[in-house]
Amino acid sequence: MKLMLPLLLAGMALTGCARTSGTEAVSVTAINYTDQELNGFLFEQPDDENKVAGGVPVRPFEGAGMMCCFSVPAKWRPAIKVKLTYDWWQGDDKPRKYETKEIELPPYPDGQAGMLWALFYSDGSVQVVSSNYAPGHAKWPGKIKGGPVPTLEYRRKMWQLDYDQAKDTASLFFRMATNPTEQDLRKSWDSRNRDDPRSTHVFNGPDDPKFIAWVKQDFLNVYQEQAVVLKNLEARKP
Numbered sequence: 755m756k757l758m759l760p761l762l763l764a765g766m767a768l769t770g771c772a773r774t775s776g777t778e779a780v781s782v783t784a785i786n787y788t789d790q791e792l793n794g795f796l797f798e799q800p801d802d803e804n805k806v807a808g809g810v811p812v813r814p815f816e817g818a819g820m821m822c823c824f825s826v827p828a829k830w831r832p833a834i835k836v837k838l839t840y841d842w843w844q845g846d847d848k849p850r851k852y853e854t855k856e857i858e859l860p861p862y863p864d865g866q867a868g869m870l871w872a873l874f875y876s877d878g879s880v881q882v883v884s885s886n887y888a889p890g891h892a893k894w895p896g897k898i899k900g901g902p903v904p905t906l907e908y909r910r911k912m913w914q915l916d917y918d919q920a921k922d923t924a925s926l927f928f929r930m931a932t933n934p935t936e937q938d939l940r941k942s943w944d945s946r947n948r949d950d951p952r953s954t955h956v957f958n959g960p961d962d963p964k965f966i967a968w969v970k971q972d973f974l975n976v977y978q979e980q981a982v983v984l985k986n987l988e989a990r991k992p
Contacts, residue, residue, distance in 0.1 A: 781824075791814055863893040916987060
């Protein structure tokens with residue numbers, strides 16, 4: 755699984771947005787090291803809830819994109835705190851359950867403020883760092899020295915979802931290729947008339963034997979394509 759652009763910049767400096775007296779306006783992002791989907795995250799200034807940045811969801815074992823901007827002291831000092839609110843996806847039919855933490859920033863690498871990273875770990879802990887270095891760099895201050903790596907269990911779970919979907923699609927088109935129902939033929943006729951009328955002008959309708967033979971072959975072609983997908987998935991099973 756590939757990480758998004760910010761996580762591919764290991765070893766490169768990540769510049770801030772702007773500087774004002776004593777503070778640095780920096781971009782924000784997040785890394786999800788867990789197998790759960792982060793519904794959203796939001797940085798807030800502890801003393802000003804109107805100053806916020808963030809908000810996007812982050813998939814399991816992935817990183818968020820860069821968002822602008824959030825102010826932090828330009829020079830590190832003890833007891834710099836940021837407020838982080840976030841929640842985990844519980845399902846479309848369940849209410850969101852927000853968690854809020856005030857987290858102290860560890861020393862900035864090289865003493866300079868950089869992008870603000872929210873780091874979510876599989877043990878339930880959360881870290882926030884300000885760094886011009888991305889995961890993989892020797893000076894990266896995160897607890898895990900690199901980007902997220904999907905677990906075998908998670909990779910197998912995602913593989914199974916892909917496999918089941920391909921198998922269901924293959925079964926459906928095999929059935930339609932060998933024994934299409936009137937509804938199958940009517941839907942195919944209607945969709946082709948809507949999307950490409952020229953493809954059906956030589957037929958008399960969905961019950962035309964020539965149309966039925968033609969569309970069955972089309973269904974068979976899709977089935978064969980899905981059979982190849984299944985074979986490739988079986989070869990790549992984690």
